[in-house]
Amino acid sequence: MKPGAPVLVSVSEQLGGEHDPAAIVLSSRASHARWVVLEQPAREGTAHAGIGVALALDARGPNRFADLQRRWVALAQRALGEPGGAPPGSGLAAYGGFAFADEGGSSPAWQGFGPASLTVPAVWFARRGGSTWITCNVAVESRDADADVLLTELRGVLATLREQPLPLLDPAPVGRFAVHSPMPPSHYEEAVRGAVERIRRGELEKIVLAREVQVRAPVTHDPAALFDVLRGGFPECFVYAAGRGEATFIGATPELLVRREGMRATTVALAGSTRRSSDPAVDDHLGESLLRSDKNRHENLLVAERIARQLAPYSVWVTTAPEPLLVRVANIQHLAAPIRAQLRRPAGVLTLAGALHPTPAVGGEPDRVAQRLIPALEGLDRGWYAGALGWTDTAGDGEFCVTLRCALLRGRDASCYAGCGIVADSDPASELEETEIKLQALLPVLMA
Numbered sequence: 001m002k003p004g005a006p007v008l009v010s011v012s013e014q015l016g017g018e019h020d021p022a023a024i025v026l027s028s029r030a031s032h033a034r035w036v037v038l039e040q041p042a043r044e045g046t047a048h049a050g051i052g053v054a055l056a057l058d059a060r061g062p063n064r065f066a067d068l069q070r071r072w073v074a075l076a077q078r079a080l081g082e083p084g085g086a087p088p089g090s091g092l093a094a095y096g097g098f099a100f101a102d103e104g105g106s107s108p109a110w111q112g113f114g115p116a117s118l119t120v121p122a123v124w125f126a127r128r129g130g131s132t133w134i135t136c137n138v139a140v141e142s143r144d145a146d147a148d149v150l151l152t153e154l155r156g157v158l159a160t161l162r163e164q165p166l167p168l169l170d171p172a173p174v175g176r177f178a179v180h181s182p183m184p185p186s187h188y189e190e191a192v193r194g195a196v197e198r199i200r201r202g203e204l205e206k207i208v209l210a211r212e213v214q215v216r217a218p219v220t221h222d223p224a225a226l227f228d229v230l231r232g233g234f235p236e237c238f239v240y241a242a243g244r245g246e247a248t249f250i251g252a253t254p255e256l257l258v259r260r261e262g263m264r265a266t267t268v269a270l271a272g273s274t275r276r277s278s279d280p281a282v283d284d285h286l287g288e289s290l291l292r293s294d295k296n297r298h299e300n301l302l303v304a305e306r307i308a309r310q311l312a313p314y315s316v317w318v319t320t321a322p323e324p325l326l327v328r329v330a331n332i333q334h335l336a337a338p339i340r341a342q343l344r345r346p347a348g349v350l351t352l353a354g355a356l357h358p359t360p361a362v363g364g365e366p367d368r369v370a371q372r373l374i375p376a377l378e379g380l381d382r383g384w385y386a387g388a389l390g391w392t393d394t395a396g397d398g399e400f401c402v403t404l405r406c407a408l409l410r411g412r413d414a415s416c417y418a419g420c421g422i423v424a425d426s427d428p429a430s431e432l433e434e435t436e437i438k439l440q441a442l443l444p445v446l447m448a
Contacts, residue, residue, distance in 0.1 A: 005074075006055060008120060010081035010092040012135040019132040020163060021049035021125035022231070026224040026241075027164040034119060035243045036095050037227060038389065038401075041235040044129045048089050048391055052122030052157050054137035062102050064116035065354025072118060072350065076394035081135075088261070090126035090133035093393045094118045096350065096400070097242055097249075100358060100382040101371070109408065109415060110383035112244030118350075118392075122157045166228035169445070175218020177447045182212055183379055188435065189428035191377040192420075198373070199424045206302050207364035207373060210419030211435055212380050215446045221409040223248040229445050233330050238401035240389050249384050251406025252441055254329050257388050258356055259399035260349040265311065265341040269304035269320070271361045271421050272296030272335035275437045276328065287326045287333050299421045300324050300335040303360045306367075307339055310355045315341040331440045348396030353388055361421065362386035362402060383408065385417040405441040416442050 022037040028051060029035045039047040055075070059067040072094060081092050096118045099105040105113045124135040136154055188211045195207050223241055227250060231239040234252035241250040255270045274290045277283040290296055308318045324335040363386075364370020375381075385408075390400030407416045418438035420431045 006139040006141050008055060008075055008079040008092060008137060008139055010079065010135050010137045012082060012091045012133055015132045015134055018130065019127065021047045021127050021132065022227060023166055024125060024161055024163045025049040025051045026166060026227065028161045029243060032245060033243065038238060038240045039231055040238050041231050045127060047127040048125065050095055050121030050124045053119055054122050055120040055139040057118040058114055058116065060103055060115035064102060065350050068096065068116060068118045069348050069350035072392065079394060087126040087128040087131050087133055088397065089391050089393060091135055091393060092137065093124055093391050094120045095391045097384055098388040099384050100386040104381065105383045107381040110381060112247055113249060113384050122154065167222060167225045169225040169229050173219045177218065178216040180214055182214060185432055188432055192422055192426060192428040192431045194377060195422045196424065196426055204369040205365045206299060206360055206421055206423050207370045208362050208419045208421050210378055210382060210385065210417055213416045213439055215414045215416065217412045220411055221414055221446065223250055223409060226250055226445055236329055242389065246410060248409040249406065250409060251403060253401050253404040254327060254334060255361065255402040255404055257400040257402045258349060258352045260352055260397050263343045263346065265343055265352055267307060267339050267356065269300055269307055269337040269339060270334050271300045271303040273332055273434060276331055276333060290333060290335060291326060295423060295425050296335055297324065299423055300337055302365050304337040304339065306360050306365060307356060311341045314343055314347045314352065316344045317342050332437055346396055349392045349398035349400065353400045357388055358386065386419065405438060407442050407446065414446050
């Protein structure tokens with residue numbers, strides 16, 4: 001074993017009976033622990049969850065995805081352990097979190113959530129359907145490592161695990177909620193107006209602009225209760241939470257960045273949105289209007305074309321749905337164009353995620369111009385908002401979602417984020433209203 005080259009050792013086995021990985025991790029987490037839960041309930045109950053740290057890698061800068069991919073491949077080649085079973089992601093795997101910007105997450109609010117991280121958890125769960133696997137991981141730093149010490153540490157982690165029903169959200173906490181925007185709504189409208197002027201001058205075709213709303217609760221926000229409400233209310237979405245110390249990043253996003261399964265890659269161009277209605281006739285009318293909207297179809301096409309271009313160098317072929325579909329979630333409906341690719345070589349999911357991020361659905365077109373303008377117009381550090389969260393295994397398979405419809409929790413404080421795609425005929429007031437619709441994924445939950 002080379003000095004400074006740890007070897008990952010993992011042991012996996014299938015758990016009998018029905019299990020809830022999120023409930024295990026959220027019931028077992030300590031205040032100082034690093035942990036993650038990621039579910040898509042409507043997709044056969046797909047869930048991944050990890051707690052503790054066997055090994056952690058960090059990166060920053062424009063090559064952060066490639067850097068972590070290279071280092072993960074080296075670790076995977078040295079790793080010792082049996083592969084997992086049927087659920088994707090079982091066995092030795094690592095989960096990753098990425099900020100929107102190459103150097104994102106630098107503000108004090110985002111402490112603990114750096115530009116890029118890849119974590120091999122001490123304990124990892126993967127579930128699909130009725131099959132749940134547990135994997136225990138340790139990193140052996142040298143040939144002289146004491147196996148008994150390592151086993152004692154791992155037994156200590158396992159001894160803390162328990163599976164309890166997630167707590168209910170208190171519907172009426174004592175005290176008052178305070179909601180405010182660090183930047184007034186008029187600032188967002190001005191930013192949209194400035195972006196539209198630049199687009200009409202030909203500087204760029206599209207840019208996504210976001211805003212932040214802060215909620216101070218009378219009691220500490222409970223990530224476990226919030227997660228349970230989100231997965232119940234948004235079963236079609238990727239519902240996620242990642243804990244770093246006292247802070248939790250949590251959300252429910254409809255957007256897949258990329259999924260790699262062997263030599264196949266899939267993703268979706270998700271852009272163009274409108275509200276939902278409790279009246280089925282009105283809801284159908286809103287959806288039909290969205291499908292016929294030139295502005296929204298153009299926005300979706302820009303995203304789809306860029307994704308196809310970015311996947312092309314890695315692929316034998318890339319195919320995009322000829323017409324966008326309507327995707328409905330609890331409070332909003334979107335235009336979505338599914339995209340599939342046959343890979344020409346086994347590029348890892350981290351490589352593919354780095355090639356696609358940020359898509360024009362969260363950045364802009366052209367990307368170079370949008371990346372320069374976004375912080376200047378928004379005036380905020382996006383941190384992990386509009387970044388990526390997901391997992392990869394030792395074969396390079398895995399999936400990452402785009403972290404939208406989210407909040408950063410720290411004690412009684414929560415910062416919520418939502419953004420809209422701005423094109424030449426965007427109306428500032430309408431775009432502001434769309435951010436309000438998107439914020440409804442979390443604001444009512446935080447203020448229950």
